[in-house]
């Protein structure tokens with residue numbers, strides 16, 4: 001274990017607009033991201049050359065009543081008869097699809113692979129979405145105890161707060177930061193800062209002739225039950241990633257072929273994946289064992305250390321998850337992640353920029369697409385194409401994609417040479 | 418048979434039953450038919466003390482549909498927890514005898530004991546696993 005038999009490069013990357021789109025189905029979203037990917041390939045190529053599709057998708061079955069999704073996406077993208085395979089590992093479906101695509105190219109089985117992710121979540125009412133997401137936990141022994149998906153991360157938050165003596169405000173700062181980034185991402189579901197939302201709410205109440213709360217700052221707004229209701233304490237609405245429709249695509253090729261497609265390939269130099277128990281069987285609830293192991297595998301394969309990473313997209317399905325991720329990835333010592341976020345170290349201007357895309361929180365979280373969309377952001381950052389949210393000089397990036405509460409985690413490391 | 422049905426059956430009799438590996442002695446809650454620790458399937462039923470501590474918890478305000486049917490949700494949260502039992506294993510279960518509307522007063526590390534919660538569910542009354550602060 002630990003080495004790829006041959007090098008793999010990303011030569012194209014695309015993402016659909018993320019949001020809630022009544023009229024769009026999975027296939028419409030997928031085609032949108034596919035076209036965006038095709039347009040990103042500098043020297044052009046014939047999509048008919050694609051040999052295989054690895055598709056991350058959590059639950060088109062429950063969300064849309066559609067199983068056997070991979071060949072349908074392949075058909076609508078126009079790449080039949082490429083071998084189309086769907087991967088399901090909850091919210092890590094996209095990261096797992098990426099890893100399978102990498103292994104397929106590295107093995108020599110294929111030279112040209114499409115990695116995709118798609119989820120269409122807004123067909124169902126919120127309660128049904130809550131039930132569907134709860135199916136990613138242990139339905140017999142977690143969901144049955146009344147644990148919702150936000151509830152499980154809320155439990156991690158209470159363990160973290162008790163161990164390190166912090167308050168929910170630390171988590172709120174992660175949400176504020178990710179909304180600041182999302183504002184600069186034209187594909188994001190929420191292109192608004194928490195400050196924008198606060199001012200907007202004040203203006204709306206004033207226009208309605210209602211009393212206007214005296215919110216002093218973003219934290220003041222986020223502490224207010226009426227503005228930011230509790231979902232599962234201590235996680236509130238603005239600690240939770242939204243329900244999102246969206247898709248993402250990456251074009252992977254063998255390293256020796258890369259310059260046929262672009263003079264600026266992004267090389268995948270590290271890949272790791274591991275599994276873990278449900279929460280109640282773990283000895284430590286303030287860290288994800290699968291993330292620590294996947295990270296170690298990826299760092300060892302890449303021959304780099306956490307200090308070398310310039311940009312990282314981590315799995316902030318809930319604000320507490322980002323804090324824990326930054327510790328599991330070795331960016332901060334255990335217990336320091338919350339304080340680092342509060343000090344602005346994970347902002348774009350900080351020494352450790354995290355989730356420049358807006359993260360799952362502001363960019364949106366179409367479950368099976370998220371792991372692929374994270375890689376799209378790193379691709380853009382490493383090529384200097386991230387626009388207003390560009391981190392100067394980013395040459396080494398990382399993605400961290402978690403399934404449920406860490407039952408699955410994948411970590412990937414990317415390099416621009 | 419060390420199945421979910423058997424575990425739930427014991428709960429209806431207000432017993433917290435796990436499985437103990439006859440070969441290596443490891444105790445499992447919920448019960449299971451195969452010991453991943455020593456790879457044996459010589460399991461036997463083992464009643465747990467029901468005493469432990471809260472390792473983590475939450476107060477759920479946006480409830481799943483089956484809890485909404487029990488009257489919970491917005492304005493009426495319920496608490497649920499990861500409980501670490503004295504015998505070692507942990508389990509997820511409802512946390513009662515606490516004020517779910519004041520979660521800041523619930524503490525990780527609280528000593529708890531098992532409680533058997535009688536609830537109205539589809540198909541009549543049933544007993545669910547819960548814990549409450551120890552007396």
Ligand SMILES: [Zn+2]
Nearest residue numbers: 438441452455
């Ligand atoms: Zn054993």
